[in-house]
Amino acid sequence: MLVLLATAAFTSGCRSENYYCDADGCFLCDGLGCRPIEGPPRPGCNGDYECSEGRHCTDVGCVTECGDDSDCPMGTVCRDGVCLNPTEPVPVPNPGTCTRNSDCPTGEGLVCVDGVCQVDNGCGGAACECSATAPCASGFTCIDGECRADSTVCHFSHECGGGRICVNGECREGCESSAMCPAGQTCEDMVCVDLPPVTGECEDNGDCDAGEICIDSVCETGCTNDSACNSDEYCSGGVCVYDDRPQPFCTSSAQCQPGRPCVGGVCRTPCDTSQECLSFDVQFRVCQNNFCVTSNEATSNCMLSQDCSTPGDSCVDGVCR
Template sequence: RCGEVCIDPMTDDDYCGATLDCEEGNAGVQCEPWEQCNGTGTCELYCQTGLVDCDGFCVDSMVDPDYCGATGDCQGANAGVVCGAGEYCDLGVCTSSCPGGLIDCNGTCVDPLTDRTYCGASGDCQGASAGTTCAPGQICDGTGNCALSCQAGLVECNGTCVDPLTNRMYCGASGDCQGANAGAQCGSGEICVNGQCEISCPTGQLDCGGFCVNPLTDEDYCGASGDCQGANAGQTCAWGQRCVNGSCVTN
Protein backbone atom coordinates (compact mmCIF):
# COMPACT_ATOMS: atom_id res chain seq x y z
CA ARG A 1 0.00 0.00 0.00
CA CYS A 2 1.26 3.48 -0.94
CA GLY A 3 -0.65 6.53 0.30
CA GLU A 4 -3.52 4.35 1.57
CA VAL A 5 -3.96 2.81 -1.89
CA CYS A 6 -3.06 -0.69 -3.04
CA ILE A 7 -0.64 -0.45 -6.01
CA ASP A 8 1.47 -2.74 -8.18
CA PRO A 9 5.05 -1.40 -7.76
CA MET A 10 6.07 -3.11 -10.99
CA THR A 11 3.65 -1.02 -13.11
CA ASP A 12 2.49 1.98 -11.06
CA ASP A 13 3.81 5.22 -12.62
CA ASP A 14 3.62 7.13 -9.29
CA TYR A 15 5.40 4.53 -7.12
CA CYS A 16 7.51 2.61 -9.65
CA GLY A 17 9.75 0.13 -7.85
CA ALA A 18 8.29 0.78 -4.38
CA THR A 19 9.05 -1.79 -1.66
CA LEU A 20 8.09 -2.72 1.91
CA ASP A 21 6.22 0.13 3.67
CA CYS A 22 6.45 2.48 0.66
CA GLU A 23 7.81 5.27 2.87
CA GLU A 24 10.70 7.64 2.10
CA GLY A 25 13.46 5.57 0.47
CA ASN A 26 11.05 2.68 -0.17
CA ALA A 27 8.52 4.75 -2.14
CA GLY A 28 10.11 4.05 -5.53
CA VAL A 29 10.13 6.85 -8.12
CA GLN A 30 7.50 8.83 -9.99
CA CYS A 31 7.93 8.31 -13.73
CA GLU A 32 8.16 11.36 -15.99
CA PRO A 33 5.09 12.18 -18.14
CA TRP A 34 6.75 10.55 -21.16
CA GLU A 35 7.74 7.40 -19.26
CA GLN A 36 5.91 4.37 -17.92
CA CYS A 37 6.72 1.79 -15.24
CA ASN A 38 7.71 -1.09 -17.49
CA GLY A 39 6.57 -4.10 -15.47
CA THR A 40 9.90 -4.61 -13.72
CA GLY A 41 9.71 -1.57 -11.44
CA THR A 42 11.77 0.67 -13.73
CA CYS A 43 10.68 3.86 -15.53
CA GLU A 44 11.45 3.85 -19.24
CA LEU A 45 10.60 5.95 -22.28
CA TYR A 46 7.42 4.80 -23.99
CA CYS A 47 6.75 5.87 -27.57
CA GLN A 48 3.31 5.99 -29.12
CA THR A 49 2.42 3.67 -32.00
CA GLY A 50 4.41 4.50 -35.14
CA LEU A 51 7.39 6.01 -33.32
CA VAL A 52 10.69 4.34 -32.41
CA ASP A 53 12.86 4.89 -29.31
CA CYS A 54 16.24 5.98 -30.67
CA ASP A 55 18.84 7.11 -28.13
CA GLY A 56 16.17 8.20 -25.65
CA PHE A 57 13.96 10.06 -28.12
CA CYS A 58 10.72 9.01 -29.81
CA VAL A 59 11.29 9.49 -33.54
CA ASP A 60 9.24 8.94 -36.67
CA SER A 61 11.66 6.83 -38.71
CA MET A 62 9.62 7.50 -41.85
CA VAL A 63 10.67 11.18 -41.87
CA ASP A 64 13.51 11.60 -39.34
CA PRO A 65 16.77 12.26 -41.27
CA ASP A 66 18.97 11.06 -38.38
CA TYR A 67 17.26 7.65 -38.07
CA CYS A 68 15.75 7.21 -41.52
CA GLY A 69 14.20 3.74 -41.77
CA ALA A 70 14.96 2.78 -38.14
CA THR A 71 13.05 -0.17 -36.63
CA GLY A 72 12.80 -2.29 -33.48
CA ASP A 73 15.37 -1.34 -30.83
CA CYS A 74 17.05 1.22 -33.12
CA GLN A 75 20.44 -0.39 -32.51
CA GLY A 76 23.03 -1.48 -35.08
CA ALA A 77 21.37 -2.40 -38.36
CA ASN A 78 18.01 -1.32 -36.89
CA ALA A 79 19.17 2.28 -36.42
CA GLY A 80 18.41 3.20 -40.02
CA VAL A 81 20.68 5.68 -41.80
CA VAL A 82 21.67 9.32 -41.41
CA CYS A 83 20.62 11.19 -44.52
CA GLY A 84 23.30 13.32 -46.16
CA ALA A 85 23.37 17.07 -46.72
CA GLY A 86 20.56 18.11 -49.04
CA GLU A 87 18.64 14.88 -48.45
CA TYR A 88 15.42 14.26 -46.56
CA CYS A 89 13.80 11.10 -45.24
CA ASP A 90 10.73 10.08 -47.22
CA LEU A 91 8.90 6.93 -46.06
CA GLY A 92 12.10 5.66 -44.44
CA VAL A 93 14.34 6.28 -47.47
CA CYS A 94 16.81 9.16 -47.94
CA THR A 95 15.91 11.27 -50.99
CA SER A 96 17.69 14.25 -52.60
CA SER A 97 16.39 17.86 -52.60
CA CYS A 98 13.61 19.40 -50.53
CA PRO A 99 10.12 18.91 -51.94
CA GLY A 100 7.22 21.26 -51.33
CA GLY A 101 6.40 21.81 -47.68
CA LEU A 102 9.92 20.98 -46.47
CA ILE A 103 12.69 23.45 -45.67
CA ASP A 104 16.48 23.20 -45.48
CA CYS A 105 17.70 23.25 -41.88
CA ASN A 106 21.48 22.92 -41.58
CA GLY A 107 21.73 20.93 -44.80
CA THR A 108 18.80 18.62 -44.07
CA CYS A 109 15.29 18.83 -45.51
CA VAL A 110 12.76 18.83 -42.67
CA ASP A 111 9.02 19.16 -42.29
CA PRO A 112 8.68 22.00 -39.76
CA LEU A 113 5.22 20.75 -38.82
CA THR A 114 6.46 17.33 -37.65
CA ASP A 115 10.25 17.52 -37.15
CA ARG A 116 11.18 17.27 -33.46
CA THR A 117 14.48 19.14 -33.83
CA TYR A 118 13.10 22.05 -35.87
CA CYS A 119 9.46 22.10 -34.81
CA GLY A 120 7.79 25.22 -36.20
CA ALA A 121 10.86 26.32 -38.21
CA SER A 122 10.44 28.71 -41.14
CA GLY A 123 12.33 30.67 -43.78
CA ASP A 124 16.10 30.10 -43.65
CA CYS A 125 15.80 28.00 -40.46
CA GLN A 126 18.35 30.17 -38.67
CA GLY A 127 18.12 31.87 -35.27
CA ALA A 128 14.53 32.58 -34.28
CA SER A 129 13.39 30.90 -37.50
CA ALA A 130 14.91 27.55 -36.45
CA GLY A 131 11.82 26.60 -34.44
CA THR A 132 11.95 24.57 -31.22
CA THR A 133 13.62 21.29 -30.24
CA CYS A 134 10.97 19.13 -28.58
CA ALA A 135 11.80 17.50 -25.24
CA PRO A 136 12.09 13.70 -24.76
CA GLY A 137 8.61 12.18 -24.83
CA GLN A 138 7.24 15.00 -27.00
CA ILE A 139 6.42 15.03 -30.71
CA CYS A 140 6.02 17.86 -33.18
CA ASP A 141 2.26 17.52 -33.49
CA GLY A 142 1.72 18.30 -37.18
CA THR A 143 0.99 21.98 -36.58
CA GLY A 144 4.56 23.01 -35.69
CA ASN A 145 4.04 22.76 -31.93
CA CYS A 146 5.68 20.40 -29.43
CA ALA A 147 3.13 18.24 -27.62
CA LEU A 148 3.24 15.40 -25.11
CA SER A 149 3.11 11.99 -26.80
CA CYS A 150 0.79 9.56 -24.99
CA GLN A 151 0.65 5.89 -25.96
CA ALA A 152 -2.62 4.32 -27.08
CA GLY A 153 -5.10 4.00 -24.22
CA LEU A 154 -3.63 6.89 -22.21
CA VAL A 155 -4.98 10.44 -21.96
CA GLU A 156 -3.02 13.67 -21.49
CA CYS A 157 -4.21 15.31 -18.28
CA ASN A 158 -2.46 18.44 -17.03
CA GLY A 159 0.76 17.63 -18.89
CA THR A 160 0.94 13.98 -17.84
CA CYS A 161 -0.06 10.78 -19.66
CA VAL A 162 -2.50 8.89 -17.43
CA ASP A 163 -4.46 5.65 -17.67
CA PRO A 164 -8.07 6.79 -17.10
CA LEU A 165 -9.07 3.26 -16.14
CA THR A 166 -6.74 3.14 -13.11
CA ASN A 167 -5.58 6.71 -12.32
CA ARG A 168 -7.07 7.96 -9.02
CA MET A 169 -6.70 11.66 -9.93
CA TYR A 170 -8.40 11.38 -13.34
CA CYS A 171 -10.57 8.28 -13.01
CA GLY A 172 -12.66 7.88 -16.17
CA ALA A 173 -11.09 10.84 -18.01
CA SER A 174 -11.42 11.10 -21.79
CA GLY A 175 -10.77 13.37 -24.77
CA ASP A 176 -9.03 16.61 -23.80
CA CYS A 177 -9.30 15.84 -20.07
CA GLN A 178 -10.93 19.21 -19.44
CA GLY A 179 -14.12 19.97 -17.53
CA ALA A 180 -16.52 17.03 -17.68
CA ASN A 181 -13.84 15.04 -19.55
CA ALA A 182 -11.43 15.21 -16.59
CA GLY A 183 -13.09 12.25 -14.89
CA ALA A 184 -13.30 12.01 -11.11
CA GLN A 185 -10.77 12.27 -8.29
CA CYS A 186 -11.11 9.20 -6.09
CA GLY A 187 -11.33 9.82 -2.36
CA SER A 188 -9.12 8.53 0.43
CA GLY A 189 -9.32 4.75 0.61
CA GLU A 190 -10.65 4.48 -2.95
CA ILE A 191 -9.02 3.14 -6.11
CA CYS A 192 -9.92 3.57 -9.78
CA VAL A 193 -11.20 0.37 -11.37
CA ASN A 194 -12.20 0.44 -15.05
CA GLY A 195 -12.74 4.20 -14.85
CA GLN A 196 -14.90 4.08 -11.70
CA CYS A 197 -13.88 5.00 -8.14
CA GLU A 198 -14.34 2.06 -5.79
CA ILE A 199 -13.52 1.47 -2.16
CA SER A 200 -10.13 -0.23 -1.63
CA CYS A 201 -10.45 -3.07 0.87
CA PRO A 202 -7.64 -4.92 2.69
CA THR A 203 -6.73 -8.44 1.62
CA GLY A 204 -9.44 -10.90 2.59
CA GLN A 205 -12.23 -8.30 2.60
CA LEU A 206 -14.76 -7.29 -0.06
CA ASP A 207 -16.57 -4.08 -0.95
CA CYS A 208 -20.21 -4.84 -0.16
CA GLY A 209 -22.63 -1.94 -0.24
CA GLY A 210 -19.81 0.57 0.13
CA PHE A 211 -18.28 -1.12 3.18
CA CYS A 212 -15.32 -3.46 3.54
CA VAL A 213 -16.55 -6.74 5.01
CA ASN A 214 -15.06 -10.13 5.81
CA PRO A 215 -17.32 -12.61 3.95
CA LEU A 216 -16.21 -15.39 6.28
CA THR A 217 -17.65 -13.69 9.38
CA ASP A 218 -20.02 -10.91 8.28
CA GLU A 219 -23.63 -11.84 9.06
CA ASP A 220 -25.07 -9.51 6.38
CA TYR A 221 -22.87 -10.80 3.54
CA CYS A 222 -21.97 -14.28 4.73
CA GLY A 223 -20.12 -16.17 1.98
CA ALA A 224 -19.99 -13.19 -0.41
CA SER A 225 -17.45 -13.19 -3.27
CA GLY A 226 -16.27 -11.24 -6.31
CA ASP A 227 -18.22 -8.00 -6.82
CA CYS A 228 -20.63 -8.79 -3.97
CA GLN A 229 -23.60 -8.29 -6.31
CA GLY A 230 -26.58 -10.57 -6.91
CA ALA A 231 -25.62 -14.19 -6.35
CA ASN A 232 -22.16 -13.01 -5.20
CA ALA A 233 -23.64 -11.07 -2.25
CA GLY A 234 -23.76 -14.18 -0.07
CA GLN A 235 -26.62 -14.47 2.42
CA THR A 236 -27.97 -12.60 5.42
CA CYS A 237 -27.89 -14.83 8.46
CA ALA A 238 -31.16 -15.18 10.37
CA TRP A 239 -31.66 -14.00 13.94
CA GLY A 240 -29.82 -16.32 16.28
CA GLN A 241 -27.30 -17.35 13.59
CA ARG A 242 -23.73 -16.28 13.04
CA CYS A 243 -21.41 -16.45 10.03
CA VAL A 244 -18.66 -19.04 10.37
CA ASN A 245 -16.23 -19.57 7.47
CA GLY A 246 -18.78 -18.11 5.05
CA SER A 247 -21.78 -20.18 6.21
CA CYS A 248 -24.64 -19.23 8.51
CA VAL A 249 -24.81 -21.53 11.53
CA THR A 250 -27.14 -21.59 14.52
CA ASN A 251 -25.56 -20.51 17.79
Protein backbone atom coordinates (compact mmCIF):
# COMPACT_ATOMS: atom_id res chain seq x y z
CA MET A 1 0.00 0.00 0.00
CA LEU A 2 1.32 3.44 -0.83
CA VAL A 3 2.40 5.51 2.12
CA LEU A 4 2.41 9.28 1.69
CA LEU A 5 4.33 11.34 4.22
CA ALA A 6 3.02 14.88 4.35
CA THR A 7 6.36 16.45 5.22
CA ALA A 8 9.95 16.04 4.14
CA ALA A 9 10.93 14.65 7.54
CA PHE A 10 12.14 11.51 5.78
CA THR A 11 14.52 11.97 2.90
CA SER A 12 14.90 9.70 -0.06
CA GLY A 13 16.73 6.90 1.74
CA CYS A 14 15.78 3.29 2.37
CA ARG A 15 13.50 2.34 5.19
CA SER A 16 11.94 -1.01 6.04
CA GLU A 17 9.30 -0.81 3.30
CA ASN A 18 10.03 -2.41 -0.06
CA TYR A 19 8.04 0.35 -1.75
CA TYR A 20 7.07 3.72 -0.35
CA CYS A 21 6.37 7.33 -1.25
CA ASP A 22 7.34 10.43 0.69
CA ALA A 23 7.72 14.13 -0.02
CA ASP A 24 10.78 13.42 -2.19
CA GLY A 25 9.09 10.91 -4.50
CA CYS A 26 8.33 7.18 -4.73
CA PHE A 27 11.00 4.55 -4.20
CA LEU A 28 11.44 0.80 -4.61
CA CYS A 29 13.97 -0.73 -2.23
CA ASP A 30 15.78 -4.05 -2.07
CA GLY A 31 18.94 -5.41 -0.51
CA LEU A 32 21.08 -3.32 -2.88
CA GLY A 33 19.44 0.02 -2.11
CA CYS A 34 16.57 2.21 -3.31
CA ARG A 35 15.75 3.54 -6.74
CA PRO A 36 13.17 6.18 -7.72
CA ILE A 37 9.96 5.02 -9.41
CA GLU A 38 8.17 7.25 -11.90
CA GLY A 39 4.48 6.97 -12.71
CA PRO A 40 3.33 5.74 -16.14
CA PRO A 41 3.45 8.26 -19.02
CA ARG A 42 0.37 10.41 -19.59
CA PRO A 43 -1.25 10.84 -23.00
CA GLY A 44 -1.45 14.42 -24.21
CA CYS A 45 -4.88 15.99 -24.61
CA ASN A 46 -6.79 19.07 -25.71
CA GLY A 47 -9.83 18.33 -23.54
CA ASP A 48 -11.59 15.65 -21.48
CA TYR A 49 -13.00 14.15 -24.67
CA GLU A 50 -9.51 12.90 -25.55
CA CYS A 51 -9.01 11.07 -22.21
CA SER A 52 -10.23 7.58 -21.36
CA GLU A 53 -12.97 6.98 -18.77
CA GLY A 54 -11.89 7.90 -15.24
CA ARG A 55 -9.39 10.50 -16.46
CA HIS A 56 -9.41 14.28 -16.85
CA CYS A 57 -7.45 16.50 -19.20
CA THR A 58 -4.93 18.88 -17.61
CA ASP A 59 -1.98 20.95 -18.73
CA VAL A 60 0.25 17.89 -18.15
CA GLY A 61 -2.01 15.45 -20.03
CA CYS A 62 -4.70 12.97 -19.00
CA VAL A 63 -4.56 12.33 -15.23
CA THR A 64 -6.34 9.51 -13.37
CA GLU A 65 -9.08 10.26 -10.84
CA CYS A 66 -8.58 8.86 -7.33
CA GLY A 67 -10.03 8.75 -3.84
CA ASP A 68 -6.86 7.66 -2.05
CA ASP A 69 -3.35 6.39 -2.80
CA SER A 70 -4.55 2.83 -3.42
CA ASP A 71 -6.35 4.03 -6.57
CA CYS A 72 -3.09 5.18 -8.15
CA PRO A 73 -0.45 3.23 -10.11
CA MET A 74 3.04 2.76 -8.69
CA GLY A 75 5.07 5.95 -8.78
CA THR A 76 2.13 8.24 -7.98
CA VAL A 77 -0.03 9.24 -5.01
CA CYS A 78 -3.51 10.73 -4.73
CA ARG A 79 -3.44 14.54 -4.48
CA ASP A 80 -6.45 16.79 -4.96
CA GLY A 81 -8.40 13.87 -6.42
CA VAL A 82 -5.89 12.90 -9.13
CA CYS A 83 -2.82 10.62 -9.28
CA LEU A 84 0.40 12.63 -9.32
CA ASN A 85 4.09 12.26 -8.55
CA PRO A 86 4.66 13.50 -4.98
CA THR A 87 6.98 16.26 -6.17
CA GLU A 88 5.05 17.69 -9.13
CA PRO A 89 2.66 20.64 -8.78
CA VAL A 90 -1.08 20.10 -9.03
CA PRO A 91 -1.91 20.47 -12.75
CA VAL A 92 -4.35 22.95 -14.23
CA PRO A 93 -7.58 21.35 -15.56
CA ASN A 94 -8.14 21.62 -19.29
CA PRO A 95 -11.63 20.22 -19.98
CA GLY A 96 -11.88 21.91 -23.39
CA THR A 97 -14.44 24.53 -22.33
CA CYS A 98 -16.77 25.86 -25.01
CA THR A 99 -20.03 27.74 -25.41
CA ARG A 100 -20.67 27.07 -29.10
CA ASN A 101 -19.50 24.63 -31.79
CA SER A 102 -17.25 27.29 -33.29
CA ASP A 103 -15.21 27.29 -30.06
CA CYS A 104 -14.06 23.73 -30.82
CA PRO A 105 -11.04 22.90 -33.02
CA THR A 106 -12.06 22.79 -36.66
CA GLY A 107 -11.55 19.77 -38.89
CA GLU A 108 -11.82 17.26 -36.01
CA GLY A 109 -15.58 16.60 -36.10
CA LEU A 110 -16.15 18.19 -32.67
CA VAL A 111 -19.31 19.84 -31.30
CA CYS A 112 -19.93 21.68 -28.04
CA VAL A 113 -21.97 19.51 -25.63
CA ASP A 114 -22.58 20.62 -22.04
CA GLY A 115 -19.69 23.07 -22.26
CA VAL A 116 -17.17 20.50 -23.51
CA CYS A 117 -15.94 19.82 -27.04
CA GLN A 118 -16.91 16.25 -27.94
CA VAL A 119 -16.89 14.14 -31.08
CA ASP A 120 -20.11 14.53 -33.05
CA ASN A 121 -21.40 10.98 -33.30
CA GLY A 122 -24.50 11.93 -35.24
CA CYS A 123 -26.75 11.76 -32.18
CA GLY A 124 -26.48 15.36 -31.05
CA GLY A 125 -23.63 14.56 -28.70
CA ALA A 126 -25.54 11.77 -26.93
CA ALA A 127 -24.43 8.14 -27.11
CA CYS A 128 -25.58 6.30 -30.24
CA GLU A 129 -26.42 2.69 -29.44
CA CYS A 130 -25.41 0.02 -31.92
CA SER A 131 -25.33 -3.74 -32.41
CA ALA A 132 -24.73 -6.33 -35.12
CA THR A 133 -28.24 -5.70 -36.45
CA ALA A 134 -28.16 -1.93 -35.89
CA PRO A 135 -24.80 -0.72 -37.19
CA CYS A 136 -23.41 2.80 -36.90
CA ALA A 137 -23.57 5.44 -39.58
CA SER A 138 -20.69 5.86 -42.01
CA GLY A 139 -17.59 7.22 -40.31
CA PHE A 140 -18.41 5.59 -36.96
CA THR A 141 -17.46 2.27 -35.36
CA CYS A 142 -19.46 0.23 -32.84
CA ILE A 143 -17.44 -0.18 -29.62
CA ASP A 144 -19.14 -1.81 -26.63
CA GLY A 145 -22.59 -1.01 -28.01
CA GLU A 146 -21.82 2.65 -28.65
CA CYS A 147 -21.07 4.41 -31.95
CA ARG A 148 -17.72 6.12 -31.85
CA ALA A 149 -16.20 8.30 -34.54
CA ASP A 150 -13.50 6.53 -36.50
CA SER A 151 -11.09 9.26 -35.44
CA THR A 152 -11.46 8.08 -31.82
CA VAL A 153 -10.98 4.36 -32.56
CA CYS A 154 -7.47 2.89 -32.70
CA HIS A 155 -6.16 0.18 -34.98
CA PHE A 156 -2.54 -0.02 -33.85
CA SER A 157 -0.88 0.72 -30.50
CA HIS A 158 1.38 3.38 -31.98
CA GLU A 159 -1.77 5.44 -32.49
CA CYS A 160 -2.41 5.59 -28.74
CA GLY A 161 0.60 7.52 -27.50
CA GLY A 162 3.21 6.56 -24.96
CA GLY A 163 2.37 3.89 -22.41
CA ARG A 164 -0.93 2.81 -23.98
CA ILE A 165 -1.95 -0.20 -26.09
CA CYS A 166 -4.74 -0.59 -28.65
CA VAL A 167 -7.20 -3.29 -27.51
CA ASN A 168 -10.42 -3.89 -29.45
CA GLY A 169 -10.37 -0.39 -30.86
CA GLU A 170 -9.74 1.26 -27.49
CA CYS A 171 -6.50 2.70 -26.14
CA ARG A 172 -5.86 1.06 -22.78
CA GLU A 173 -3.24 1.71 -20.15
CA GLY A 174 -0.16 -0.41 -20.83
CA CYS A 175 1.64 -2.19 -18.01
CA GLU A 176 4.49 -4.51 -17.18
CA SER A 177 3.11 -5.59 -13.80
CA SER A 178 -0.13 -5.25 -11.84
CA ALA A 179 1.59 -2.71 -9.57
CA MET A 180 1.40 -0.22 -12.46
CA CYS A 181 -2.41 -0.54 -12.67
CA PRO A 182 -5.03 1.38 -10.65
CA ALA A 183 -6.73 -0.34 -7.71
CA GLY A 184 -9.23 -2.98 -8.81
CA GLN A 185 -7.28 -3.83 -11.98
CA THR A 186 -4.57 -6.32 -12.87
CA CYS A 187 -2.02 -6.56 -15.69
CA GLU A 188 -2.89 -9.10 -18.39
CA ASP A 189 -1.11 -9.27 -21.74
CA MET A 190 0.50 -5.88 -20.95
CA VAL A 191 -2.91 -4.20 -20.47
CA CYS A 192 -4.64 -3.12 -17.24
CA VAL A 193 -7.99 -4.92 -16.99
CA ASP A 194 -10.64 -5.06 -14.27
CA LEU A 195 -10.27 -7.82 -11.70
CA PRO A 196 -13.15 -10.33 -11.65
CA PRO A 197 -15.48 -10.05 -8.67
CA VAL A 198 -14.28 -12.02 -5.68
CA THR A 199 -16.44 -15.04 -4.88
CA GLY A 200 -16.10 -17.63 -2.17
CA GLU A 201 -16.21 -17.72 1.59
CA CYS A 202 -13.70 -14.91 2.17
CA GLU A 203 -12.09 -11.83 0.67
CA ASP A 204 -9.49 -11.27 3.38
CA ASN A 205 -8.29 -12.85 6.62
CA GLY A 206 -10.90 -10.93 8.62
CA ASP A 207 -13.65 -13.06 7.04
CA CYS A 208 -12.17 -16.27 8.51
CA ASP A 209 -12.25 -17.81 11.98
CA ALA A 210 -9.40 -17.34 14.43
CA GLY A 211 -6.31 -19.25 13.30
CA GLU A 212 -7.39 -19.27 9.64
CA ILE A 213 -6.28 -17.16 6.68
CA CYS A 214 -7.93 -16.42 3.34
CA ILE A 215 -6.24 -18.21 0.42
CA ASP A 216 -7.88 -18.05 -3.03
CA SER A 217 -11.22 -17.05 -1.42
CA VAL A 218 -11.14 -20.09 0.91
CA CYS A 219 -10.44 -20.03 4.66
CA GLU A 220 -7.46 -22.29 5.36
CA THR A 221 -5.76 -23.25 8.63
CA GLY A 222 -2.99 -20.74 9.23
CA CYS A 223 0.45 -21.65 10.58
CA THR A 224 3.93 -20.32 11.22
CA ASN A 225 5.72 -23.68 11.59
CA ASP A 226 5.13 -27.42 11.08
CA SER A 227 4.16 -27.98 14.72
CA ALA A 228 0.88 -26.12 14.14
CA CYS A 229 -0.20 -28.69 11.51
CA ASN A 230 -1.46 -32.27 11.60
CA SER A 231 1.06 -35.12 11.48
CA ASP A 232 0.50 -35.64 7.73
CA GLU A 233 0.81 -31.92 6.91
CA TYR A 234 3.47 -29.24 6.92
CA CYS A 235 3.44 -25.44 6.94
CA SER A 236 3.85 -23.93 3.47
CA GLY A 237 3.18 -20.27 2.72
CA GLY A 238 1.40 -19.82 6.04
CA VAL A 239 -1.02 -22.69 5.33
CA CYS A 240 -1.05 -26.34 6.46
CA VAL A 241 -0.89 -28.55 3.36
CA TYR A 242 -0.57 -32.30 2.81
CA ASP A 243 3.05 -33.31 3.21
CA ASP A 244 4.07 -34.64 -0.20
CA ARG A 245 7.76 -33.88 0.28
CA PRO A 246 10.38 -36.64 0.01
CA GLN A 247 11.00 -38.44 3.28
CA PRO A 248 14.61 -39.74 3.16
CA PHE A 249 15.61 -42.93 4.94
CA CYS A 250 18.84 -41.24 5.93
CA THR A 251 20.41 -37.81 5.90
CA SER A 252 23.97 -38.86 6.78
CA SER A 253 26.10 -42.00 6.56
CA ALA A 254 26.20 -42.13 10.36
CA GLN A 255 22.60 -43.35 10.23
CA CYS A 256 23.60 -46.35 8.06
CA GLN A 257 25.41 -49.60 8.79
CA PRO A 258 29.20 -49.48 8.51
CA GLY A 259 30.32 -49.59 4.88
CA ARG A 260 26.95 -48.38 3.52
CA PRO A 261 27.09 -44.63 2.74
CA CYS A 262 23.95 -42.45 2.61
CA VAL A 263 23.43 -41.49 -1.05
CA GLY A 264 20.24 -39.82 -2.27
CA GLY A 265 18.50 -40.39 1.07
CA VAL A 266 19.11 -44.16 1.00
CA CYS A 267 21.76 -46.30 2.68
CA ARG A 268 23.50 -47.68 -0.42
CA THR A 269 25.27 -51.00 -0.82
CA PRO A 270 28.57 -50.84 -2.74
CA CYS A 271 28.85 -53.35 -5.61
CA ASP A 272 30.81 -54.50 -8.62
CA THR A 273 28.06 -56.58 -10.29
CA SER A 274 24.26 -56.77 -10.17
CA GLN A 275 24.54 -60.35 -8.91
CA GLU A 276 26.07 -58.99 -5.72
CA CYS A 277 23.07 -56.68 -5.27
CA LEU A 278 20.57 -59.55 -5.50
CA SER A 279 22.22 -61.22 -2.54
CA PHE A 280 21.52 -58.13 -0.40
CA ASP A 281 18.10 -56.77 -1.50
CA VAL A 282 15.92 -57.80 -4.45
CA GLN A 283 14.51 -54.23 -4.67
CA PHE A 284 17.95 -52.67 -5.24
CA ARG A 285 18.93 -55.23 -7.82
CA VAL A 286 21.00 -53.30 -10.39
CA CYS A 287 24.63 -52.30 -9.93
CA GLN A 288 25.11 -48.80 -11.31
CA ASN A 289 28.07 -46.53 -10.60
CA ASN A 290 29.25 -49.07 -8.01
CA PHE A 291 26.07 -48.84 -5.92
CA CYS A 292 22.97 -51.04 -5.86
CA VAL A 293 19.93 -49.17 -7.27
CA THR A 294 16.37 -50.10 -8.22
CA SER A 295 15.45 -51.06 -11.78
CA ASN A 296 13.47 -47.84 -12.16
CA GLU A 297 16.44 -45.76 -11.04
CA ALA A 298 18.58 -47.45 -13.67
CA THR A 299 16.07 -46.87 -16.49
CA SER A 300 14.26 -43.67 -15.39
CA ASN A 301 12.90 -41.55 -18.26
CA CYS A 302 11.03 -38.79 -16.43
CA MET A 303 10.73 -36.55 -13.42
CA LEU A 304 7.45 -34.76 -14.22
CA SER A 305 4.43 -35.62 -16.37
CA GLN A 306 5.58 -33.20 -19.07
CA ASP A 307 8.63 -35.42 -19.56
CA CYS A 308 6.35 -38.20 -20.86
CA SER A 309 5.70 -38.44 -24.60
CA THR A 310 2.29 -40.13 -24.36
CA PRO A 311 -0.61 -37.73 -23.57
CA GLY A 312 -2.25 -38.53 -20.25
CA ASP A 313 0.76 -40.39 -18.86
CA SER A 314 2.12 -39.52 -15.43
CA CYS A 315 5.63 -39.92 -14.10
CA VAL A 316 5.38 -42.54 -11.38
CA ASP A 317 8.52 -43.62 -9.60
CA GLY A 318 10.68 -42.23 -12.37
CA VAL A 319 8.83 -44.01 -15.19
CA CYS A 320 6.08 -42.77 -17.53
CA ARG A 321 2.93 -44.85 -17.16
